[in-house]
Amino acid sequence: MDFNENPELNITPLVDIMLVLLAILMITTPAIVYEERINLPAGSRQNAASSQNKSLIIRIDEQKNVYINERVMRLSELPDNIMLISTKFDKKTPVYIKADKRLLYNDVMYVLKTMKIAGFSKVALETS
Secondary structure: OOOOOOOOOOOHHHHHHHHHHHHHHHHHHHHOOOOOOOOOOHHHHHHHHHHHHOOEEEEEOOOOEEEEOOEEEEHHHHHHHHHHHHHHOOOOOOEEEEEOOOOOHHHHHHHHHHHHHOOOOOEEEEOO
């Protein structure tokens, strides 16, 4: 009787099973969602809601008078005054510009550019 001194192990079925298990793991892992519940204090939600309602409205009439929250100024005075006013507002506050339709395009763009230079990132033109 001839016995083989070095028996060969067939590991192919073991590798196949491991690959199938790895594939199942790779498919199911992204489907697992981790959710952690956090109870926020009531005050923080109210502060966030009140800050979202604020906006800055700028009106410009035909005589080039600029109205910003009850303040009246000439168009030429806007850059200096907006630097003073902008310290009271968050730079992410929405700014709406309402201009008379008889104004020149350059005048409206001057106001828009001044607001952008002052640091406001959400500036929009409003039409009636």
